[in-house]
Amino acid sequence: MTATMNFPSRLPGLLGIRHPIVQGGMSWASSSAPLALAVSRAGALGVIAAGPMRPDDLVEAIRAVKAGTDAPFALNVPLYNKRSAEFLDIAEAERVPVIIASQGGPKALPRFRAYGAKWLHVVASPLHAQKADAAGVDGLIVVGGDAGGHPAPDEVSAMVLVRAVVKAGVKAPVIGAGGVADGAGIAAMFALGAEGAQLGTRFLMTEEASVHPAYKEAVRRAGLSDTTLVGRGGLPVRQLRNLFTAEVDAAERAGHAKELLAELYMSRTLKHAALEGDVERGKVEAGQTAGLIDDIPPAAEVVAKLVAEAEAARLRLAGGAA
Known part of the structure; x- marks a missing residue:
């Protein structure tokens, strides 16, 4: 029987996933089908990162994930990218079930609502979160300065930023990102008021992530x-x-x-x-979180371990057996 996380969250019902865990959209590492497919099969939300992809390769990756699972998956589109309009056109044509957009406004949201897609918006401040929430996005991914890639430019940590966004009174569910490497980190995000967590570096360090072995080894050695x-x-x-x-x-x-x-x-x-x-x-x-990670397992094992660790943390905090 598959383990579950007994945390209150709207995300499973909203997105059609079993676990309120999102794999970060990482250029090159998830700019192909294998990682997103493995994560979605395991019950979390797998994400294809469109950023560096050629259109034909993006279509191929989307179709490969669709062919490999009926589970939902997402396409991450950096809106500042000069090809973002083309990425969104492909996503619409291929009926991608979840869009994750960053570094821009959710102007294209109505196009995707028209066929039932969900839109998660990446934000790095309470003000941006409130604006995206008012625009009607389905969820907010709040990225702190401890995250890899392009984090909050003012370097506010996820621990502070997630709490600030929740306190700002947004209606959409919040997904905390940055500084999360295991189930205890996921539980911490829920304690702050989030309804899920996004993990990037943890999923970078999996067998399916499509980066050079030297890259993974450098992260594995990092303190x-x-x-x-x-x-x-x-x-x-x-x-x-x-x-x-x-x-x-x-x-x-x-x-x-x-x-x-x-x-x-x-x-x-x-x-x-x-x-x-x-x-x-x-x-x-x-x-x-590179300093907390020293293994490179299959992505499905990572998801299962995250779920078990998060539930153990919940039981421990509730005074039960962990």
Whole structure:
């Protein structure tokens, strides 16, 4: 019998999933079918990351997930991306059941409501959460500064930010993201008033995540203080410290002009690390939870363990057997 998490949440009924757990949409790591498919089969919400994908590859990945499971899955679309309109057109044509949008407003929401899709919106402040909520989104993914990739630019942690959004009185269910690596972290998000949790780095560190083995090994070796934020003042990225981040830090300390800093920041990409395995000079995106993770199991095992750990945490806090 499949274990369950007995936390109050609207997400299973809203999204058609068994567990209120969302796999973070991670460029390259989930820009293909295997990870999203494995997570959705396991009862959580698997997510394809459209960001770096070519249109034909995106269609192929969506259809592969559909062919592999009847369970819901999501497409993550960064709205600032120059191809975001094309991504949304593909999602609509392929009838993707859940859209996760970030870095922009939910203007396209009515198109997806028309065929019954759900829209989750990524936010990084109470104000943005209130605006998205007022627009009628189905859920809010609140990302703290401890998350990998592009977290809250003001670096407020998920522990504080999630609570602030809940206290702001939004009506849509809140999904906490950042700093969650296990079931205890999921339970903490519920304690803050969230109704689910999104995990990125934990699912990055699975067999199905499609990044270079050197990337996973670098994250596996990372300690609690081995991530940093680069690109402050623009679209910052949390990644592992390496030669690239040291170069950026030295340039900032030397007081180089913003234009030179921006050129340096753009000189290296996530692709260099994720596909080519250059973990010394590429952007090895990972959250602070890298310091809590030291294994690379199948994604289905991760989901099952998260559910069991979260329920054990709930029982422990309730004074029952854990």
